[in-house]
Amino acid sequence: MSLAASSLSSLRRQLTSGKITARDIVEDVIAQVTTRDGQIGAFLTHNPESALAAAEKADLSLPLGGLPIGIKDNINVLGDPCTCGSKFLKDAYTAPYDATVISQLKNAGAIPFGRLNLDEFAMGSSTENSAFQATQNPAAPGHIPGGSSGGSAAAVAGNLIPASLGSDTGGSIRQPASHCGVVGLKPSYGRVSRYGLVAFGSSLDQIGPLTRTVEDSALLLNALAGHDPRDSTSLNHPVPNYCEGLDEGVTGMKLGLPKEYFTDGISPQVRERVESAAKKLESQGAEIVEISLPHTEYAVATYYIIAPAEASSNLSRFDGVRYGNRSEAPEDMLALYKDSRRAGFGSEVKRRIILGTYVLSSGYYDAYYLRAQKVRTLIRQDFQKAFETVDAILTPVAPEPAPKMASATDDPLKHFLADIFTISANLVGNCGISVPLEPADGLPIGLQILGPHLGEKSILRCARAVEAG
């Protein structure tokens, strides 16, 4: 097995025993990307020289010493481009600082490597909305890898790199992890700093790891979690060792299956896989109970008011003044804004900005945005109530396995409805993980395990039990 195809924990053992060097790993990652990423299209760019230089200086005494981690192209890494998959920032922006997660990775000895493809500004769930390239699903060629962290999932699934970072605003880590057959964790809101992540929906966004194993997910979360004075929403709450107790099993755990999630809308294969995973956990000692999340049917409508509203505000910074695309010879400021944004943004981004601006506009704010925030409270109460009786909730990640590429319809509502199982965790701030189950007809299927706020240890333990089988 190539080093790039190994888990972080196995590489770590080989590094500390002196069997391999950090340079060996980085050289293999570069070789894999050079020879095979032409077919996958996970990376937008990478810088072999700086990665090799970092490998030479790697401090193996650190928890992630010498381990390369792929980075989604909406997270700032000092000196690297950060395009967000948009023409707006192409060849027009070099990150002037490290995101806090990047400083944390570097402090833990890791080597941030390359820029991974995404739907433009993380808006989409197929990675086909990138302005530059579509990414293939390495586990199922011809199918989408999911999104928006499709490059991050495909790079790991395609054995190009051992692990990567993605971001999750409505499922953008968990859904591509499910479609590509890797482990994807969205931490609780506030657990990981958002400083240096290009903001999409500020009350929803979280950065998290995509890995081959649950143990690797815990290993990365150890480095990423913690308070950051630069993110006023980050939590000043002790960070446990997430690797401890992973193998304790699910005996005595109570796991809920929400009845509203198992409707006609999900494919028979997905339903079968998720239900048999629940049975397996039951045989391992967990108690499985049916629960109710009565406001589930309103989650999509709530999300597609709140997320575009926050996006329309956040993306106002892309105005052609300070960085990125600027229209040629604008006659006045208004023309500069309007034409720079027209030429820089793709369709999905424009559509969501229009939607978000509309729901926030005078006369509609109360009817849409304020009402959505109130329904958000009801959705949160559903989960609070559920977690009074269960330790974690088991659900599908996506209603069906990865669709074929270019099968997207023109109806954005259809795409939005497919996000039903993942968006609630963002609306309420809970943690969630996607862990691979047995593929169906060659297509990966993930199980989503949702935990309460700061319940990462429980869902990691449960995910480890699923992985161990």
Next chain:
Amino acid sequence: MAEPTIDVRYVANLARISLSEDEITLFGSQLEGVMNHIEKLSEVDVQGIEPTSHASDLSGGNRARQDVPHQSLPAELFLQNTPDQSNGMLRVPKVVDA
């Protein structure tokens, strides 16, 4: 709830984006479908329910740090990305008449 037909041209102006006539027509029909779905929320009884603007009750909203001066990143670093600059400042078309 309000009438869900979006005047795309008007909203695009608020959002400071120029759209083509084709985009205005396309977005208008696509967002019509989205708004029809969003109308579902009018079924929910939200009487007396407090809005949630924040994803986490535990983080307790924004957390201000002590207001102590500290070193920021140098201006040159940020200006390296600007499309047009002069004398350490961003240059834009004239905003006010002389």
